[in-house]
Amino acid sequence: MGDQENDALTILSVVLGWTYFACWSSSFYGQVYETYKVKSVAGLAFDYLALNLTGFTFLSIYSTAKYFEDAQKYGIKIEDLAFAYNAVFATLVTIGQVFYYYDTRKDNKVRPWCITFLILLWGTAASYTIYIIVNGQPEDSNLSLWSILGYEKVSISFFKYIPQVYLNYSNKSTVGWSIYNVLMDFFGGFFSFMQIIVDALNKQNISLFDGSLNIVKFILSLESMAFDIIFLTQHYILYSNSHKAKDVQQSLLKPTYVSPIQ
Numbered sequence: 001m002g003d004q005e006n007d008a009l010t011i012l013s014v015v016l017g018w019t020y021f022a023c024w025s026s027s028f029y030g031q032v033y034e035t036y037k038v039k040s041v042a043g044l045a046f047d048y049l050a051l052n053l054t055g056f057t058f059l060s061i062y063s064t065a066k067y068f069e070d071a072q073k074y075g076i077k078i079e080d081l082a083f084a085y086n087a088v089f090a091t092l093v094t095i096g097q098v099f100y101y102y103d104t105r106k107d108n109k110v111r112p113w114c115i116t117f118l119i120l121l122w123g124t125a126a127s128y129t130i131y132i133i134v135n136g137q138p139e140d141s142n143l144s145l146w147s148i149l150g151y152e153k154v155s156i157s158f159f160k161y162i163p164q165v166y167l168n169y170s171n172k173s174t175v176g177w178s179i180y181n182v183l184m185d186f187f188g189g190f191f192s193f194m195q196i197i198v199d200a201l202n203k204q205n206i207s208l209f210d211g212s213l214n215i216v217k218f219i220l221s222l223e224s225m226a227f228d229i230i231f232l233t234q235h236y237i238l239y240s241n242s243h244k245a246k247d248v249q250q251s252l253l254k255p256t257y258v259s260p261i262q
Contacts, residue, residue, distance in 0.1 A: 013195050013202065023191060038176055041101050042176055045164040046108050047160070052160060054121060058152050059087070060084040117159065147216075151216070153216060153220070164177065179232075182228050189220070190221070193221035
């Protein structure tokens, strides 16, 4: 690692960091507005929300612990904390909309596979916490409790997009799924990725595995961009037929309340 950092690259990193924060954070509120506008959550996969809440809770714990332990060493920025906390808040707002706008005629619910996966994730986290309490934190920081929660967030981010991809495929439409959400998510992932690259160049170190880079953030950036490309393809190419979109939007009227968790 270099002894000195380039001032220009340092400033660029800050700009990229807060730009990714703005894009990724605002992506959540596009979905909040979309749901309010159509007064329905029929186009939103509830598995996605359930996984989001757990994932961003884990990311908040991971980022906070690493930041206060040694932010410079682990590549954790203050904007990483701000994003994680905002993501938990925005997800809770969206879940609140689910309970308010839930439609009995739609078959959206948190499915058994998702519940099983969440139990596995929380069970693993709880078991490892007990292990750490008994044996102490391992010397390898990559095996710390905080790192394990970060890795679990990475796995969640892979699986959480699949239900929404499948729901769009089943509906042959993306109505109810905010394209603004997708665009901001893609640019958030892009700027987050670029910040990591700039930081690596600034430190004269491009290794992802020596602890100086935020590997969790790096993988999350790539996952986001990859799935957003799929969503954009669905929205603009596969399911762009305006007549189908109108038919689906008509079916979203007159919601009535029933608990979505079955």
